[in-house]
Amino acid sequence: INMRVKLRLLRFGRGIRHSQRRSLDYVHISKPQARLLSEKWDSRKIAEFSVENPLKVLFCGRNFPFALEYTKAALKSRGVENVVCTSCDADMVAAEIKTSHVVVPLMMRLAEEHVLAGKDLRCILQYGVGLEGVDIEAATRNKVHVSNIPSYMSxxxxxxxxxxxxxxxxxxxxxxxxxxxxxxxxxxxxxxxxxxxxxxxxxxxxxxxxxxxxxxxxxxxxxxxxxxxxxxxxxxxxxxxxxxxxxxxxxxxxxxxxxxxxxxxxxxxxxxxxxxxxxxxxxxxxxxxxxxxxxxxxxxxxxxxxxxxxxxxxxxxxxxxxxxxxxxxxxxxxxxxxxxxxxxxxxxxxxxxxxxxxxTPHNGGIADVSYHNMGEIVADTAIRISNNEPPAISVNGPF
The missing domain is CATH 3.40.50.720 (NAD(P)-binding Rossmann-like Domain)
Known part of the structure; x- marks a missing residue:
């Protein structure tokens, strides 16, 4: 049998826009490139965050529990008090996203209805690389940044x-x-x-x-x-x-x-x-x-x-x-x-x-060094957004 197998491969981290170099000093990882977005938020997005009115970061589902733990630890180590991290069951995401500002999908599918429900949603940030479950077009239409963490950074x-x-x-x-x-x-x-x-x-x-x-x-x-x-x-x-x-x-x-x-x-x-x-x-x-x-x-x-x-x-x-x-x-x-x-x-x-x-249970990247670094990057992003700044990396911005 004459079999012809054709394979087209796309590189990891596709869609990330690189124009400037920025040094991120996470443990031993080499210095990455990331696009620094300079645009300000739409006026309807502007809000003051405080201990009484914190920025909410929602982790979707109960799988990959160490993502939440490492992000909380990163924020605590910096003394950040105007950002809170929480998680919920997958079937509760549609309700919880209504009051969230940053959403970490993990393995959760985030469709247009989730984006529309998030009236205060500013950023969808993946704790890792994969964004195939995120409706990026819907996020773009609603001026919600979609961000991830390229594997070389963490x-x-x-x-x-x-x-x-x-x-x-x-x-x-x-x-x-x-x-x-x-x-x-x-x-x-x-x-x-x-x-x-x-x-x-x-x-x-x-x-x-x-x-x-x-x-x-x-x-x-x-x-x-x-x-x-x-x-x-x-x-x-x-x-x-x-x-x-x-x-x-x-x-x-x-x-x-x-x-x-x-x-x-x-x-x-x-x-x-x-x-x-x-x-x-x-x-x-x-x-x-x-x-x-x-x-x-x-x-x-x-x-x-x-x-x-x-x-x-x-x-x-x-x-x-x-x-x-x-x-x-x-x-x-x-x-x-x-x-x-x-x-x-x-x-x-x-x-x-x-x-x-x-x-094995999809734990290839679940390790102490990588999760520490990703927690630091999520904390960085949450702090930027609490200061009304866009994320350092956006696959669909600037707007």
Whole structure:
């Protein structure tokens, strides 16, 4: 069968406008670029915030609880008293947003009705990168800024890359199986696999993909093939090649690619791409069939990029040796009406029950350094807005 698999990848952090450099000194993170918006708020947005009349930051839903905790801690450490942070169940967001000034959606879907209900709403701020659940057009029409935290600013890219390596090593070294052998009192098994000498493909070579590359080269794969939709600058590519050692090589493919010939010799695939219409369902039957038999596939991007039924078939046949994922999407694509993606992924799903899979609860970026830094950035944004200033980063401003 002549299979042609085409993949178009968009980089992480797309839509962020960069025109000036600004130094943000969060722990050890390199200095980012961010557009500093100078416009003032519409007169109807102007308000004085005080202890008696505080700015309200609403965290949507009860998942990702440490986002609220770290933001509260950041505000407390600065002695800020005119900003309060609260959270509510997903089904209460429509009511609570009416009195909120900043909303942190997390995994919540924020539609036009939410934007219209937020009469005092000034900013929708994601605690991370993903904005696919936010109706940005509705927010723009109502002069509500939409902001996020690019992964290079917070340590989230590094945390997610570490988690990708954790999932990969679990797929290669099989710790759960080794634990069972230990409990059975046996020695010298199971036989595991190394990264050494393997051919690795990274689908999505933005901030997260590049951090994965920097870490995996230490395991001496023979070749790393990275797919990215836009060209790297010469100095960026030169910097990345500086991480190579021994006989490892890096090949960066940009734009739309026919990747069938690349997949046939790939031992490891790590998915770190943005979810777009061109990446949705790209890991399908054709993709799996084109892989080298027994390949390990890791997904730390979005569940909808992988077709679950196709992955189950590939695992059953041995075409895919192991699948590890920090994200999920139900087989029928059903959506919780409150959430922007089909998560939490049900543990009863056939893919989750397969013996050669491992799922983690979307906690790849949930780490001490990254969450501390993101809490500081959310606190910064809340303080700016309480002073009637726009957020430092806006994907839909200025107005």
């Amino acid at each position: 340590g989230n890219a590094e945390a997610t890359a570490e988690h990708a390596l954790h999932l990969l090593l679990c797929g290669l070294r099989r710790p759960a199986l080794a634990q069972k052998v230990f409990e059975d009192g046996r020695l010298g098994e199971p036989l595991t696999r190394q990264i050494l000498g393997k051919r690795v493909m990274i689908l999505g070579f933005g901030s997260v993909g590049q951090e994965i590359f920097k870490r995996i080269v230490g395991f001496s794969p023979s070749e790393i093939i990275a797919l990215k939709n836009s060209q790297l600058l010469p100095d960026e590519l030169e910097e990345l090649r500086g991480y190579l050692g021994g006989s490892s090589t890096l090949t960066v493919k940009t734009g739309e690619q026919d990747i069938e010939d690349l997949l046939c010799d790939v031992d490891i695939v790590i998915i770190s791409s943005t979810l777009t219409e061109s990446t949705r369902g790209v890991v399908n039957r054709s993709f799996c069939t084109a892989l080298k038999p027994g390949a390990v596939v890791v997904n730390i991007a979005r569940g909808q990029i992988v077709e679950n039924e196709a992955m189950c078939e590939a695992l059953n046949s041995g075409q895919v040796g192991f699948f590890a994922s920090d994200v999920g999407c139900t087989l029928n694509g059903a959506r919780n009406p409150h959430f922007s993606v089909s998560e939490p992924f049900p543990p009863s799903d056939p893919l989750a029950l397969h013996p050669n899979t491992l799922f």
